[in-house]
Amino acid sequence: MHSAIIAGTGIYDIPGMSFQERIIDTPYGQAKVNIGTVDGFELVFLARHGLDHSTPPHNINYRANIKALQMLGVKRVAATYAVGSANRRVRPTEMALLTDFMNFTSGRPLTFFEGGDSGLAHTAMDAPYCPAMGRKILELAHARGLAIKPDAVYVATNGPRFETPAEIRMYDRLGGDVVGMTGVPEIVLAREAGMHFAAVAYSVNWCSGIMDVLELHEEDMVETRQNLARLLVDALREMAEPDCRCADAVMVMHPAKD
Numbered sequence: 001m002h003s004a005i006i007a008g009t010g011i012y013d014i015p016g017m018s019f020q021e022r023i024i025d026t027p028y029g030q031a032k033v034n035i036g037t038v039d040g041f042e043l044v045f046l047a048r049h050g051l052d053h054s055t056p057p058h059n060i061n062y063r064a065n066i067k068a069l070q071m072l073g074v075k076r077v078a079a080t081y082a083v084g085s086a087n088r089r090v091r092p093t094e095m096a097l098l099t100d101f102m103n104f105t106s107g108r109p110l111t112f113f114e115g116g117d118s119g120l121a122h123t124a125m126d127a128p129y130c131p132a133m134g135r136k137i138l139e140l141a142h143a144r145g146l147a148i149k150p151d152a153v154y155v156a157t158n159g160p161r162f163e164t165p166a167e168i169r170m171y172d173r174l175g176g177d178v179v180g181m182t183g184v185p186e187i188v189l190a191r192e193a194g195m196h197f198a199a200v201a202y203s204v205n206w207c208s209g210i211m212d213v214l215e216l217h218e219e220d221m222v223e224t225r226q227n228l229a230r231l232l233v234d235a236l237r238e239m240a241e242p243d244c245r246c247a248d249a250v251m252v253m254h255p256a257k258d
Contacts, residue, residue, distance in 0.1 A: 003236040004033075004044035004074045006065070008182055009082035009204075010225050012051050014038060014233060019045055024068035029061050031068035041237045044074055048182055057159040057181035063109055066189040076133065076239060077190055078232035079199040080225075083178035084162070084207040086155065086171050090178050092206055092217045095228065096152035097134050098199040102176055103156045103184040110185045112192050112256075119256030123191050124249045132242035133198035137235045146227055152177040152201060156184035165209025179207055196246045198235075200228060 005014060019036025034045040046065055049055045069077065081098070083090075090096045103110075113121040141148045155171045157163055159181030163171075171179060178201045190197040202224060205216050 002073060002075045003042070004046060004069050004077045005229070005232055005236070006046045006048055006077060006079040006186065007229070008048050008080060009053065010221060011080055011229055012047055012053070014043070014045050014229050015226055016230075017043065017045065017233075024071060026064045026067040026071065028063040028067055031061065031064040033068055033072070035072075038233050041233065043233065043236070044069060044072055048186070058108065060182065062185050062189055063112065066186065066193055066195075067112070070193045070195070074195065076196045076236055076242075077198070078133065078137070078236055079186065079197065080228060080232070081154070081180045081183055081199060081201045082204050083154070083180040083201040084205045085203040085210070086168050086176050086179050086207045090149055090152055090201070090203050092203045093220050093224065094149065095147065095200055095202045095224065096149035096178060097137060098129050098154045098183070098201055099134070099151040101128060101154040101156060101183055101187060102171070102174065105156050105158050105184055107158070108185055110188055112189060115254075117257040119252065120254040121192065121250050121252045123188070123251070124245075125191070127245070128187050128191065130196040130198050130242060130244055130246050132244045133196050133235065133239060136239050137198055137200065137231065140231055140235055140238070144227070144231065146231060148200060154183045154199075154201060155179045157181055162214065163208055168207040168209050178203060191246070191249050194247045194250065196242050196244065200232070202228065
């Protein structure tokens with residue numbers, strides 16, 4: 001089982017996928033995953049909030065989720081994020097490939113390497129998201145007439161509250177394009193696990209302060225989310241061996257004890 005899709009708000013299944021739920025016991029607790037096939041292609045589907053969207057972003061067990069994928073042999077992950085737009089580079093109802101991030105979360109375990117028995121390592125973040133997978137996603141999107149902005153900076157906040165206008169102005173001035181509540185530590189843990197990880201964000205609202213009233217565009221995104229899910233499945237299916245350095249991002253100082 002080499003490929004997985006992690007999805008959040010608005011994507012609770014994969015078109016054409018029949019799957020069975022499994023509970024994976026990890027050193028960080030249990031993780032719930034769905035394992036199945038799409039036209040014969042084996043895939044793990046993980047709904048980070050749960051299929052009933054009952055887990056808020058700050059309470060997601062990110063370490064258990066990524067460790068469960070690693071235990072299942074997953075090497076490539078395509079993720080989706082519902083986000084808000086902090087500027088006009090990515091407008092509501094538009095999609096963007098993530099190429100970098102900024103972390104403004106707090107109180108979340110951010111690493112597998114806590115020292116002691118869990119080991120110590122430093123992980124390169126010069127290219128957080130897999131560039132090879134990103135190129136494949138953009139290539140397939142172009143062939144299908146799907147508009148995906150080629151790069152965007154993701155700002156991770158704690159949630160579940162939305163951000164204030166002052167916070168959004170700050171993120172914009174710092175170079176952030178879209179704002180979400182789940183992208184970190186997910187990407188960090190995937191890098192630590194040596195995975196090839198690509199992510200596409202789709203905007204469902206203007207962030208606070210850009211418009212007079214916060215308005216969600218959820219109903220406008222139904223077809224977009226279905227097309228995105230199909231695109232990511234095909235990108236994972238067609239991906240050759242990535243020509244990147246994702247698998248070598250971790251510099252281990254002291255290995256973890258078994």
